[in-house]
Amino acid sequence: MELLKNILVVLHLLGWAIVLGGTLVNLRAPKIAPGVLHGALTALVTGILIVGVSEMSDDLRDPNMVKIGVKLVIALVVTGLTIVGTRKPERVTTGFLGAIAGLTALNVAIAVLWR
Incomplete structure (x- = not known):
């Protein structure tokens, strides 16, 4: 179960990297790169799966649902903006x-600083 969670975390971070890179590259001629939407959806779906896997595991640490809620709202806004764009x-x-x-x-x- 830990391996699955770690793979999902890697995919999650790669999704955000695609979003960030795709937007920064196109700042001069403002447009949404085709991969940005895919990166946002990848990050959103893998984030939800990470929470599900964490809830199912026998880990003694409970996920911080406030942090997850804040991150989910931000992910939904980013995904919505990429869809509109x-x-x-x-x-x-x-x-x-x-x-x-x-x-x-x-x-x-x-994700990194909120403990």
């Missing part, structure tokens, strides 16, 4: 991409 590319600005990149960095920071 993919479907309506004319709405994508540098500020729009900055919001996606900033929220992605915030989500990673919360």
